[in-house]
Amino acid sequence: MVAVEVVETSSLGDRSYLVTDGAVAAVIDPQRDVDRVFAAAGRRDVRITHVVETHIHNDYLSGGLELCRLTGAEYGVAAADEVSFARRPLVEGDVLEVSPQLRLRVLATPGHTFHHLSYVLEGDDGAVGVFTGGSLLFGATGRTDLLGQQHSEELARHQHASVHKLAEVLPDGAEIWPTHGFGSFCSASAVTGSSGTVGQQKKVNAAFRLSEDEFVEHTLGALDPFPTYYARMGARNTTGPQPVDLREPARVQPAELARRLRGADWVVDLRSRRAFSRAHLAGAISLGLDGPLATWLGWLTDWGTPLTLLGETPEQVAAAQRELVRIGIDRLTAAVGQPHELAMDASLVRSMPSATFADLAEAGPGTVVLDVRMRGEWRARHLKDAVHVPLFELRDRGHEIGDGVVWVHCSAGYRAAAAASLLAREGREVVFVDEEFDAAQQAGLPLVSDR
Incomplete structure (x- = not known):
């Protein structure tokens, strides 16, 4: 049969x-x-x-x-x-x-x-x-x-x-x-x-x-x-692509990791965005394994940029490595452990506030609302007075975002966390909304459509 x-x-x-x-x-x-x-x-x-x-x-x-x-x-x-x-x-x-x-x-x-x-x-x-x-x-x-x-x-x-x-x-x-x-x-x-x-x-x-x-x-x-x-x-x-090499990547020591976090290298935190929110290394980018890691990392990075993966376990790093070889990202390094274990000093460990749309509805003056969804999502329905910069354009258009605390949202939280971490790396004060977009209407936030 x-x-x-x-x-x-x-x-x-x-x-x-x-x-x-x-x-x-x-x-x-x-x-x-x-x-x-x-x-x-x-x-x-x-x-x-x-x-x-x-x-x-x-x-x-x-x-x-x-x-x-x-x-x-x-x-x-x-x-x-x-x-x-x-x-x-x-x-x-x-x-x-x-x-x-x-x-x-x-x-x-x-x-x-x-x-x-x-x-x-x-x-x-x-x-x-x-x-x-x-x-x-x-x-x-x-x-x-x-x-x-x-x-x-x-x-x-x-x-x-x-x-x-x-x-x-x-x-x-x-x-x-x-x-x-x-x-x-x-x-x-x-x-x-x-x-x-x-x-x-x-x-x-x-x-x-x-x-x-x-x-x-x-x-x-x-x-x-x-x-x-x-x-x-x-x-x-x-x-014809070359055969895959899934051997464990070289480990990065804390001093070298600190240098990479301060420089132009990409250091990617593979943990969930909620774990990232609680504690992460300053300068790290949130792209967890619980979402389309390879798609967004391949889209956001300059090809050939040195890449370091941060995982809680060797298995987490291995899973990310497998995801990335599928799009041709073969050369990378890794560090394994919790943020406080990998930091050279405690000042490198940061937190990032997450919130709901109900929290956003209560936000005070000086709040900038940033929508990082795709253009089709924005056209269908978006928050009135929000700034729209799709995640894939954020590195080039971050300067367009006004002064103040930036509240970032997407459709469910994954892209918002990635965007918030990119902005935080540039010194912006950020909050990412970790909730389904449908909750915006339930929170009483005004919605408009471009269709």
């Missing part, structure tokens, strides 16, 4: 897949840390014989090439994609005979990229499901501007045609297994649900109820900026 196992990378909003007949397996869109794929194959006692990519990824480094090196599996990549390694060039109509019971039929589904492919899983009774990559997602589609704004409209038109093509050639009961759309910036709009079929998507996905022109307008109008590190991922994936 054919089975599909999901290999989740929730921090980047992506999924990879292992599909098997019980003896052999194919892998679709693997992440760079391939040991997770080996673990999935090992649990099922199957041999990996095929690895395929739906497209050249822009949000993470692929583990496909390394997985094939280690297993001898055949590597399938779109024939039209120019890569510098040996692969099986795939075009529409090709069939990958993984086993007599397991076949993958190639469909061309351009839109997310020009050469995007989907893979129809076929059993004895026809199509069982389809691996859609960045094409048809749950309640959405993949964004169409990753190759440049000059291509976004053309690719949006391709995307509309591709999702309709999938609906035409597949039965309503066919399962959909997308790579993107679980928080990834590769999604053009918000995703709904975690599973679905072609028939179900026909009822709920805007791509099926909108005309081509309406879909293009809808898709391009919903796009927020995407992380700047995406520009590096595609090129690395066409040349």
Whole structure:
């Protein structure tokens, strides 16, 4: 019996897949840390014989090439994609005979990229499901501007045609297994649900109820900026990323750590924002493991900036290291312990006040309210008289924030804590709001919309 196992990378909003007949397996869109794929194959006692990519990824480094090196599996990549390694060039109509019971039929589904492919899983009774990559997602589609704004409209038109093509050639009961759309910036709009079929998507996905022109307008109008590190991922994936090195990073001694905190290095506190609020090292940035660490760290830092991770345990540092190698951040150092253990002296240990929206409603004069959410979130609804500087722009636009105590909020607290720590590093007095944005209305704060 054919089975599909999901290999989740929730921090980047992506999924990879292992599909098997019980003896052999194919892998679709693997992440760079391939040991997770080996673990999935090992649990099922199957041999990996095929690895395929739906497209050249822009949000993470692929583990496909390394997985094939280690297993001898055949590597399938779109024939039209120019890569510098040996692969099986795939075009529409090709069939990958993984086993007599397991076949993958190639469909061309351009839109997310020009050469995007989907893979129809076929059993004895026809199509069982389809691996859609960045094409048809749950309640959405993949964004169409990753190759440049000059291509976004053309690719949006391709995307509309591709999702309709999938609906035409597949039965309503066919399962959909997308790579993107679980928080990834590769999604053009918000995703709904975690599973679905072609028939179900026909009822709920805007791509099926909108005309081509309406879909293009809808898709391009919903796009927020995407992380700047995406520009590096595609090129690395066409040349083939180097194998992952997950050995423990070098430890930093307290004197060196103090120097890095005072300098231009990035020292990242991996603990929860609440632990950070209680006590942290002055100059550290709050990007906890309980949120999209890799996305925001990759977006906010200058590429190549020396990076030090602060964790409570070696396991916490190892988890962060794994997150970061997925986007190509390989060289880092670490320090392990609580702030008071890592500080050269007690004056380096600080606290940062957190608050609720009800607290903000009671704040006195001289308060500056800073909203660090994305532009789409701001347009939908925001606090009256708030200053809007998305987190990814804060380092360049911090000077625009007026004098006074800065109360920072986002949608739930993670980005607010990161922003507050960046501002505190620059000497600003800050409070971060650690609460869901919906609580603002309950607190009686005035809300307005730009729509």
